[in-house]
């Protein structure tokens with residue numbers, strides 16, 4: 300066996316959690332331990348790295364977690380270069396780098412979405428310890444990979460929800476709006492919308508005209524289909540909003556804190572329901588799936604993907620391949636330079652085959 304080039308790794312999970320994180324930690328840790336690498340877990344994402352809160356991982360601590368939801372290491376949306384430390388936002392990059400050096404970590408493995416890819420690359424550039432990342436998010440919007448882990452599980456949950464909404468909508472001849480996570484990318488709404496047979500699918504990439512949605516619902520009624528399911532991504536915007544770039548201000552409002560209080564904007568689905576009702580007089584109900592999409596056990600596909608990505612990461616670490624994200628390309632897990640990935644969001648191309656498929660079964664895409 301070739302010499303193992305990595306003696307010690309740190310592992311952290313950052314950003315919004317998703318099913319499959321534990322399976323991925325297990326994959327990385329088992330492969331690394333197998334090569335004789337020491338594995339240190341940092342708690343609660345980059346915050347645990349800055350605060351030096353660690354747990355040493357051995358075979359026992361990563362056994363029996365393959366099927367568990369969430370992340371046993373904990374997660375947070377903290378960034379080392381802009382961290383809230385007792386009410387003050389500070390650049391803690393040097394502290395993070397120092398902690399890694401003191402622990403003799405050769406490479407920091409970061410499991411996360413778009414924000415994490417950026418934060419990991421920044422840390423690697425500013426500190427002296429390289430990184431390796433895995434693409435995680437239910438949004439499926441990380442560049443450089445064909446798919447992210449967590450997406451398949453979330454799509455399964457969203458599809459089941461749409462199935463259940465179908466039966467009650469049919470009984471009451473109602474229109475039901477199902478709001479699905481995804482601020483910038485519509486992969487989850489599109490995938491689950493097609494799989495669940497939604498009649499209208501609204502995603503951020505295709506600004507909608509509410510009049511078209513009303514026409515579609517009315518045409519269905521005319522053909523004696525007296526219920527309709529609308530799958531809407533939380534970041535979907537109308538054509539007017541797109542033109543006036545109102546979405547930007549909405550996003551800021553959603554995440555703004557004022558006088559210590561988080562301001563929460565009216566969710567997309569309830570605003571859509573109100574506007575739809577005003578425009579058409581049709582009785583509308585709303586279900587927002589929210590964090591249900593991120594909870595619970597990973598699907599078999601995600602368990603397999605996380606194990607493949609995690610163990611491939613272990614191999615790459617042994618070879619000393621750093622500053623890469625392990626990406627999915629066909630059946631293979633391949634390293635791609637992190638700088639090619641970080642900072643790019645993979646949106647749904649408007650000519651994507653899934654969109655064509657949806658239109659071919661007469662789904663209204665709002666345009």
Ligand code: F6P
Pocket residue numbers: 315376412436437438480481482533593
């Ligand atoms: O990034 C994943 C995601 O689940 C998005 O789809 C969603 O908009 C966001 O996280 C919600 O974040 P939080 O859990 O911090 O409210």
